[in-house]
Amino acid sequence: xxxxxxxxxxxxxxxxxxxxxxxxxxxxxxxxxxxxxxxxxxxxxxxxxxxxxxxxxxxxxxxxxxxxxxxxxxxxxxxxxxxxxxxxxxxxxxxxxxxxxxxxxxxxxxxxxxxxxxxxxxxxxxxxxxxxxxxxxxxxxxxxxxxxxxxxxxxxxxxxxxxxxxxxxxxxxxxxxxxxxxxxxxxxxxxxxxxxxxxxxxxxxxxxxxxxxxxxxxxxxxxxxxxxxxxxxxxxxxxxxxxxxxxxxxxxxxxxxxxxxxxxxxxxxxxxxxxxxxxxxxxxxxxxxxxxxxxxxxxxxxxxxxxxxxxxxxxxxxxxxxxxxxxxx
Numbered sequence: 534x535x536x537x538x539x540x541x542x543x544x545x546x547x548x549x550x551x552x553x554x555x556x557x558x559x560x561x562x563x564x565x566x567x568x569x570x571x572x573x574x575x576x577x578x579x580x581x582x583x584x585x586x587x588x589x590x591x592x593x594x595x596x597x598x599x600x601x602x603x604x605x606x607x608x609x610x611x612x613x614x615x616x617x618x619x620x621x622x623x624x625x626x627x628x629x630x631x632x633x634x635x636x637x638x639x640x641x642x643x644x645x646x647x648x649x650x651x652x653x654x655x656x657x658x659x660x661x662x663x664x665x666x667x668x669x670x671x672x673x674x675x676x677x678x679x680x681x682x683x684x685x686x687x688x689x690x691x692x693x694x695x696x697x698x699x700x701x702x703x704x705x706x707x708x709x710x711x712x713x714x715x716x717x718x719x720x721x722x723x724x725x726x727x728x729x730x731x732x733x734x735x736x737x738x739x740x741x742x743x744x745x746x747x748x749x750x751x752x753x754x755x756x757x758x759x760x761x762x763x764x765x766x767x768x769x770x771x772x773x774x775x776x777x778x779x780x781x782x783x784x785x786x787x788x789x790x791x792x793x794x795x796x797x798x799x800x801x802x803x804x805x806x807x808x809x810x811x812x813x814x815x816x817x818x819x820x821x822x823x824x825x826x827x828x829x830x831x832x833x834x835x836x837x838x839x840x841x842x843x844x845x846x847x848x849x850x851x852x853x854x855x856x857x858x859x860x861x862x
Contacts, residue, residue, distance in 0.1 A: 536640075539602050564581045606622075649822060662700070673817065
Protein backbone atom coordinates (compact mmCIF):
# COMPACT_ATOMS: atom_id res chain seq x y z
CA UNK A 534 0.00 0.00 0.00
CA UNK A 535 2.77 2.42 -0.89
CA UNK A 536 1.83 5.74 -2.45
CA UNK A 537 0.03 8.86 -1.30
CA UNK A 538 -3.13 8.43 0.80
CA UNK A 539 -5.38 11.51 0.82
CA UNK A 540 -8.06 11.97 3.48
CA UNK A 541 -10.77 14.58 3.01
CA UNK A 542 -12.08 15.77 6.36
CA UNK A 543 -8.90 14.41 7.91
CA UNK A 544 -8.95 16.86 10.83
CA UNK A 545 -12.38 15.70 12.01
CA UNK A 546 -13.24 13.17 14.71
CA UNK A 547 -13.05 10.03 12.59
CA UNK A 548 -10.66 11.59 10.09
CA UNK A 549 -7.95 12.45 12.61
CA UNK A 550 -7.97 8.90 13.98
CA UNK A 551 -7.78 7.54 10.43
CA UNK A 552 -4.80 9.80 9.71
CA UNK A 553 -3.03 8.58 12.87
CA UNK A 554 -3.73 4.97 11.88
CA UNK A 555 -2.36 5.46 8.38
CA UNK A 556 0.74 7.20 9.74
CA UNK A 557 1.28 4.26 12.12
CA UNK A 558 1.13 1.95 9.09
CA UNK A 559 3.92 3.97 7.48
CA UNK A 560 1.77 5.66 4.85
CA UNK A 561 2.39 9.06 3.26
CA UNK A 562 -0.70 11.12 4.13
CA UNK A 563 -2.26 14.29 2.80
CA UNK A 564 -5.29 15.90 4.46
CA UNK A 565 -7.80 18.01 2.53
CA UNK A 566 -9.76 20.27 4.86
CA UNK A 567 -12.18 23.16 4.49
CA UNK A 568 -10.63 26.64 4.67
CA UNK A 569 -10.33 27.77 8.28
CA UNK A 570 -10.48 24.30 9.81
CA UNK A 571 -8.23 23.66 12.81
CA UNK A 572 -5.42 21.26 11.93
CA UNK A 573 -2.86 21.83 14.71
CA UNK A 574 -3.72 18.47 16.32
CA UNK A 575 -2.68 16.47 13.23
CA UNK A 576 0.58 14.48 13.42
CA UNK A 577 3.79 16.00 12.19
CA UNK A 578 4.64 15.21 8.61
CA UNK A 579 1.06 15.28 7.35
CA UNK A 580 0.61 17.51 4.31
CA UNK A 581 -2.46 19.77 4.63
CA UNK A 582 -4.32 21.30 1.70
CA UNK A 583 -7.32 23.57 2.10
CA UNK A 584 -10.14 23.27 -0.42
CA UNK A 585 -13.91 23.81 -0.49
CA UNK A 586 -15.54 20.58 -1.67
CA UNK A 587 -18.68 22.50 -2.59
CA UNK A 588 -16.74 23.67 -5.64
CA UNK A 589 -15.08 21.43 -8.19
CA UNK A 590 -12.40 24.04 -8.79
CA UNK A 591 -9.25 23.35 -6.79
CA UNK A 592 -10.00 19.69 -6.06
CA UNK A 593 -8.03 18.35 -9.01
CA UNK A 594 -4.91 20.03 -7.60
CA UNK A 595 -5.76 19.01 -4.02
CA UNK A 596 -6.01 15.35 -5.01
CA UNK A 597 -3.20 15.30 -7.57
CA UNK A 598 -0.85 12.34 -7.12
CA UNK A 599 -3.21 10.47 -4.76
CA UNK A 600 -3.08 6.72 -5.09
CA UNK A 601 -5.72 6.18 -2.42
CA UNK A 602 -8.49 8.61 -1.47
CA UNK A 603 -10.56 8.40 1.70
CA UNK A 604 -13.56 10.72 1.45
CA UNK A 605 -14.84 11.63 4.92
CA UNK A 606 -15.54 15.36 4.54
CA UNK A 607 -19.21 16.15 5.24
CA UNK A 608 -21.45 18.30 7.39
CA UNK A 609 -22.56 15.89 10.15
CA UNK A 610 -25.10 18.17 11.81
CA UNK A 611 -28.78 17.28 11.81
CA UNK A 612 -29.80 20.97 11.65
CA UNK A 613 -28.50 23.89 9.64
CA UNK A 614 -30.08 27.29 9.29
CA UNK A 615 -29.53 27.04 5.54
CA UNK A 616 -30.76 23.53 4.70
CA UNK A 617 -29.30 23.85 1.18
CA UNK A 618 -25.84 23.33 2.68
CA UNK A 619 -26.59 19.64 3.22
CA UNK A 620 -27.06 19.11 -0.51
CA UNK A 621 -24.10 21.34 -1.39
CA UNK A 622 -21.62 19.70 1.00
CA UNK A 623 -22.75 16.13 1.53
CA UNK A 624 -24.10 15.25 -1.91
CA UNK A 625 -22.55 17.62 -4.45
CA UNK A 626 -19.32 17.73 -2.43
CA UNK A 627 -19.11 13.94 -2.70
CA UNK A 628 -19.70 14.13 -6.45
CA UNK A 629 -16.87 16.66 -6.75
CA UNK A 630 -14.41 14.68 -4.61
CA UNK A 631 -15.04 11.29 -6.19
CA UNK A 632 -14.86 12.69 -9.71
CA UNK A 633 -11.64 14.55 -8.91
CA UNK A 634 -10.14 11.45 -7.25
CA UNK A 635 -10.84 9.28 -10.28
CA UNK A 636 -9.65 12.04 -12.59
CA UNK A 637 -6.38 12.12 -10.59
CA UNK A 638 -5.92 8.42 -11.33
CA UNK A 639 -6.60 7.11 -7.80
CA UNK A 640 -6.46 3.32 -7.68
CA UNK A 641 -8.97 3.02 -4.82
CA UNK A 642 -11.51 5.52 -3.50
CA UNK A 643 -13.50 5.16 -0.27
CA UNK A 644 -16.76 7.01 0.35
CA UNK A 645 -17.74 7.25 4.02
CA UNK A 646 -21.51 7.09 4.40
CA UNK A 647 -23.61 6.75 7.59
CA UNK A 648 -25.90 4.32 9.38
CA UNK A 649 -28.68 6.92 9.67
CA UNK A 650 -29.73 6.38 6.06
CA UNK A 651 -30.28 2.64 6.54
CA UNK A 652 -33.43 2.88 8.66
CA UNK A 653 -37.05 2.53 7.59
CA UNK A 654 -40.21 3.68 9.28
CA UNK A 655 -41.91 0.79 11.07
CA UNK A 656 -39.08 -1.67 10.36
CA UNK A 657 -38.43 -4.38 12.96
CA UNK A 658 -35.41 -6.56 13.63
CA UNK A 659 -31.73 -5.92 13.14
CA UNK A 660 -30.58 -3.90 10.11
CA UNK A 661 -27.71 -5.27 8.04
CA UNK A 662 -25.65 -4.01 5.11
CA UNK A 663 -28.01 -5.50 2.52
CA UNK A 664 -31.03 -3.36 3.42
CA UNK A 665 -32.66 -1.69 0.39
CA UNK A 666 -33.58 1.95 0.88
CA UNK A 667 -35.31 4.65 -1.16
CA UNK A 668 -35.22 8.44 -0.94
CA UNK A 669 -38.68 8.29 0.62
CA UNK A 670 -37.10 6.47 3.60
CA UNK A 671 -34.69 9.34 4.34
CA UNK A 672 -35.37 11.39 7.48
CA UNK A 673 -34.78 15.10 6.85
CA UNK A 674 -32.33 16.94 4.59
CA UNK A 675 -29.16 15.59 6.23
CA UNK A 676 -30.09 11.95 5.65
CA UNK A 677 -31.37 12.68 2.15
CA UNK A 678 -28.08 14.34 1.19
CA UNK A 679 -26.06 11.41 2.56
CA UNK A 680 -28.26 8.87 0.80
CA UNK A 681 -27.83 10.67 -2.52
CA UNK A 682 -24.07 10.76 -1.95
CA UNK A 683 -23.96 7.02 -1.27
CA UNK A 684 -26.12 6.32 -4.33
CA UNK A 685 -23.68 8.29 -6.48
CA UNK A 686 -20.72 6.31 -5.10
CA UNK A 687 -22.54 3.02 -5.67
CA UNK A 688 -23.37 4.10 -9.21
CA UNK A 689 -19.69 4.63 -9.94
CA UNK A 690 -18.93 1.19 -8.53
CA UNK A 691 -21.55 -0.41 -10.78
CA UNK A 692 -19.81 1.24 -13.74
CA UNK A 693 -16.65 -0.62 -12.79
CA UNK A 694 -14.89 2.27 -11.05
CA UNK A 695 -12.73 1.43 -7.98
CA UNK A 696 -15.08 3.01 -5.42
CA UNK A 697 -15.99 1.35 -2.11
CA UNK A 698 -18.48 2.43 0.55
CA UNK A 699 -18.46 2.18 4.37
CA UNK A 700 -21.27 3.03 6.79
CA UNK A 701 -20.02 3.58 10.35
CA UNK A 702 -22.57 3.71 13.14
CA UNK A 703 -22.22 6.30 15.95
CA UNK A 704 -18.52 6.74 16.87
CA UNK A 705 -17.44 7.36 20.46
CA UNK A 706 -14.06 7.70 22.10
CA UNK A 707 -11.36 10.30 22.71
CA UNK A 708 -10.53 13.26 20.51
CA UNK A 709 -13.96 14.56 19.47
CA UNK A 710 -13.06 18.26 19.17
CA UNK A 711 -16.23 19.03 17.23
CA UNK A 712 -18.41 17.47 19.95
CA UNK A 713 -20.61 15.18 17.87
CA UNK A 714 -24.04 14.15 19.25
CA UNK A 715 -22.77 11.06 21.17
CA UNK A 716 -19.95 13.06 22.77
CA UNK A 717 -22.34 15.89 23.56
CA UNK A 718 -24.64 13.37 25.26
CA UNK A 719 -21.74 12.02 27.34
CA UNK A 720 -20.67 15.55 28.28
CA UNK A 721 -24.19 16.63 29.25
CA UNK A 722 -24.70 13.50 31.33
CA UNK A 723 -21.44 14.01 33.18
CA UNK A 724 -22.12 17.64 34.02
CA UNK A 725 -25.72 17.00 35.08
CA UNK A 726 -27.36 18.98 32.28
CA UNK A 727 -29.34 16.04 30.95
CA UNK A 728 -32.60 16.38 32.90
CA UNK A 729 -34.64 13.82 30.95
CA UNK A 730 -34.31 11.05 28.37
CA UNK A 731 -36.45 9.53 25.67
CA UNK A 732 -36.78 5.86 24.82
CA UNK A 733 -34.68 5.14 21.73
CA UNK A 734 -32.09 2.71 20.41
CA UNK A 735 -28.62 3.25 19.00
CA UNK A 736 -25.46 1.48 17.92
CA UNK A 737 -22.06 2.65 19.14
CA UNK A 738 -18.55 1.79 17.94
CA UNK A 739 -15.15 3.05 19.05
CA UNK A 740 -13.86 5.76 16.71
CA UNK A 741 -10.45 4.06 16.59
CA UNK A 742 -12.10 0.86 15.34
CA UNK A 743 -13.93 2.90 12.71
CA UNK A 744 -10.56 4.21 11.53
CA UNK A 745 -9.16 0.68 11.27
CA UNK A 746 -12.32 -0.44 9.51
CA UNK A 747 -12.16 2.35 6.93
CA UNK A 748 -8.55 1.49 6.11
CA UNK A 749 -9.49 -2.16 5.63
CA UNK A 750 -12.52 -1.35 3.48
CA UNK A 751 -10.30 0.64 1.14
CA UNK A 752 -7.75 -2.18 1.01
CA UNK A 753 -10.01 -5.22 0.59
CA UNK A 754 -13.56 -3.96 0.11
CA UNK A 755 -15.50 -4.96 -3.00
CA UNK A 756 -16.93 -2.13 -5.13
CA UNK A 757 -20.72 -2.08 -5.12
CA UNK A 758 -20.98 -3.58 -1.64
CA UNK A 759 -21.81 -1.62 1.49
CA UNK A 760 -19.61 -2.27 4.57
CA UNK A 761 -21.37 -1.68 7.87
CA UNK A 762 -19.02 -0.73 10.71
CA UNK A 763 -21.03 -1.25 13.87
CA UNK A 764 -20.44 -2.15 17.48
CA UNK A 765 -22.78 -2.43 20.46
CA UNK A 766 -26.57 -2.18 20.19
CA UNK A 767 -27.96 -0.34 23.20
CA UNK A 768 -31.11 1.31 24.41
CA UNK A 769 -30.39 4.86 25.52
CA UNK A 770 -31.13 3.92 29.13
CA UNK A 771 -28.57 1.10 28.91
CA UNK A 772 -25.97 3.60 27.68
CA UNK A 773 -26.77 5.94 30.56
CA UNK A 774 -26.48 3.07 33.03
CA UNK A 775 -22.92 2.43 31.81
CA UNK A 776 -22.10 6.14 32.04
CA UNK A 777 -23.53 6.18 35.56
CA UNK A 778 -21.31 3.27 36.60
CA UNK A 779 -18.26 5.02 35.13
CA UNK A 780 -18.93 8.46 36.62
CA UNK A 781 -21.19 8.00 39.62
CA UNK A 782 -23.72 10.42 38.16
CA UNK A 783 -27.38 9.38 38.45
CA UNK A 784 -29.49 8.43 35.45
CA UNK A 785 -32.30 10.96 34.83
CA UNK A 786 -35.63 9.61 36.03
CA UNK A 787 -37.93 11.64 33.79
CA UNK A 788 -38.87 10.00 30.47
CA UNK A 789 -40.05 12.29 27.68
CA UNK A 790 -42.89 10.95 25.49
CA UNK A 791 -42.12 11.09 21.78
CA UNK A 792 -44.90 13.56 20.95
CA UNK A 793 -43.67 16.05 23.56
CA UNK A 794 -40.08 15.64 22.40
CA UNK A 795 -41.04 16.21 18.77
CA UNK A 796 -43.04 19.30 19.68
CA UNK A 797 -40.08 20.69 21.62
CA UNK A 798 -37.81 19.97 18.64
CA UNK A 799 -40.10 21.92 16.31
CA UNK A 800 -40.14 24.88 18.72
CA UNK A 801 -36.36 24.70 19.16
CA UNK A 802 -35.77 24.69 15.40
CA UNK A 803 -38.21 27.57 14.87
CA UNK A 804 -36.30 29.65 17.42
CA UNK A 805 -32.95 28.66 15.90
CA UNK A 806 -34.16 29.36 12.34
CA UNK A 807 -35.74 32.74 12.97
CA UNK A 808 -34.13 34.18 16.10
CA UNK A 809 -30.89 32.76 17.50
CA UNK A 810 -29.20 31.13 14.53
CA UNK A 811 -27.63 28.78 17.08
CA UNK A 812 -27.98 25.00 16.85
CA UNK A 813 -31.19 23.96 18.67
CA UNK A 814 -31.24 21.81 21.79
CA UNK A 815 -33.20 19.20 19.82
CA UNK A 816 -33.62 18.75 16.08
CA UNK A 817 -36.65 17.42 14.24
CA UNK A 818 -34.46 15.02 12.27
CA UNK A 819 -32.91 13.72 15.49
CA UNK A 820 -36.31 13.14 17.08
CA UNK A 821 -37.67 11.40 14.01
CA UNK A 822 -34.61 9.15 13.87
CA UNK A 823 -35.05 8.38 17.57
CA UNK A 824 -38.40 6.79 16.80
CA UNK A 825 -36.82 4.34 14.37
CA UNK A 826 -35.03 1.15 15.28
CA UNK A 827 -31.28 1.89 15.21
CA UNK A 828 -29.97 -1.58 16.02
CA UNK A 829 -27.64 -3.15 13.47
CA UNK A 830 -26.10 -6.51 12.59
CA UNK A 831 -22.68 -5.76 11.13
CA UNK A 832 -21.29 -9.26 11.66
CA UNK A 833 -20.92 -10.02 7.94
CA UNK A 834 -18.91 -6.86 7.25
CA UNK A 835 -16.79 -7.22 10.38
CA UNK A 836 -15.95 -10.83 9.54
CA UNK A 837 -14.93 -9.94 5.99
CA UNK A 838 -12.74 -7.11 7.28
CA UNK A 839 -11.32 -9.16 10.20
CA UNK A 840 -12.41 -6.33 12.51
CA UNK A 841 -13.24 -6.98 16.16
CA UNK A 842 -14.40 -3.75 17.83
CA UNK A 843 -13.33 -3.26 21.43
CA UNK A 844 -15.91 -3.28 24.29
CA UNK A 845 -17.97 -0.09 24.20
CA UNK A 846 -17.50 0.42 27.95
CA UNK A 847 -13.77 0.93 27.29
CA UNK A 848 -14.57 3.45 24.55
CA UNK A 849 -16.93 5.40 26.83
CA UNK A 850 -14.36 5.46 29.63
CA UNK A 851 -11.74 6.84 27.24
CA UNK A 852 -14.19 9.48 26.00
CA UNK A 853 -14.93 10.58 29.57
CA UNK A 854 -11.23 10.74 30.46
CA UNK A 855 -10.50 12.78 27.34
CA UNK A 856 -13.30 15.22 28.11
CA UNK A 857 -12.13 15.62 31.70
CA UNK A 858 -8.52 16.16 30.67
CA UNK A 859 -8.97 18.42 27.69
CA UNK A 860 -12.38 20.03 27.77
CA UNK A 861 -14.49 21.31 30.70
CA UNK A 862 -17.48 19.08 31.41
